[in-house]
Amino acid sequence: MSVVKLRGVDLWFAGGPPVLQDITFDVAAGEHWAVLGPNGAGKSTLLALAGAQRFPSRGTVELLGERLGRVDVRELRRRIGVVDVRLRLPRELSVRSYVETGETQTVQSLGPAGAGVGSRVTELLAQLGLTDIEGRPIAVCSQGEQARARLARALVPKPELLLLDEPAAGLDLPGRADLLAALEAAAADRRLSTVTVAHHLEELPATTTHVALLRAGRIVASGDASLLGDASLLSECFGRPVRAFAIDGRWFVTASR
Numbered sequence: 001m002s003v004v005k006l007r008g009v010d011l012w013f014a015g016g017p018p019v020l021q022d023i024t025f026d027v028a029a030g031e032h033w034a035v036l037g038p039n040g041a042g043k044s045t046l047l048a049l050a051g052a053q054r055f056p057s058r059g060t061v062e063l064l065g066e067r068l069g070r071v072d073v074r075e076l077r078r079r080i081g082v083v084d085v086r087l088r089l090p091r092e093l094s095v096r097s098y099v100e101t102g103e104t105q106t107v108q109s110l111g112p113a114g115a116g117v118g119s120r121v122t123e124l125l126a127q128l129g130l131t132d133i134e135g136r137p138i139a140v141c142s143q144g145e146q147a148r149a150r151l152a153r154a155l156v157p158k159p160e161l162l163l164l165d166e167p168a169a170g171l172d173l174p175g176r177a178d179l180l181a182a183l184e185a186a187a188a189d190r191r192l193s194t195v196t197v198a199h200h201l202e203e204l205p206a207t208t209t210h211v212a213l214l215r216a217g218r219i220v221a222s223g224d225a226s227l228l229g230d231a232s233l234l235s236e237c238f239g240r241p242v243r244a245f246a247i248d249g250r251w252f253v254t255a256s257r
């Protein structure tokens with residue numbers, strides 16, 4: 001089953017050049033994709049299409065078996081988890097209260113969580129190492145703690161598709177390591193598919209199964225994660241000589257002028 005299915009997709013904004021051009025992109029159930037490319041390649045826009053936050057200017061987008069334009073996107077979005085560091089953190093909420101808002105997908109708490117939601121939140125707080133700080137205001141948590149809280153919040157409603165836009169941005173080495181471990185644990189749920197936008201290969205979890213390389217709004221290459229070992233494709237994508245290598249499933253990169 002295709003969780004994300006884009007066919008011949010173009011997207012442009014009024015008066016501007018195309019942001020995405022002739023995109024064909026498929027994510028099957030249980031796959032974990034990374035979308036890589038230089039700044040301005042269209043990575044976040046592609047993720048917005050996959051999250052039913054934008055509509056194509058041309059072509060078709062099917063998400064979780066539903067076609068955009070023929071489905072109530074409010075219901076569709078409830079089946080999709082989103083982790084985006086640009087979304088505002090409500091400073092007045094505790095870590096636990098913030099994670100609970102994942103059920104209502106609101107930026108404010110709507111009151112005490114029900115028993116089912118409460119137990120789910122307790123489970124996720126423990127899984128992501130947040131139990132000891134659940135009463136702490138989210139605003140004073142470290143960036144690493146906030147990153148794991150964002151992930152916990154996105155997982156509360158048990159989404160079928162999880163979209164992550166640079167989830168490790170700004171994290172120090174321990175914070176990134178903790179987040180990657182949490183993402184790898186989440187990938188153990190075989191019902192879950194993920195798409196992660198990243199700027200750095202070092203920010204990809206070892207559970208990454210597939211990769212799409214994006215440049216100037218077009219897909220340069222896509223397929224099994226092993227294509228990251230093709231220096232010619234990476235160099236074409238990033239516009240300079242790039243070579244990647246894997247250690248224990250994690251990818252690292254070197255670049256030259």
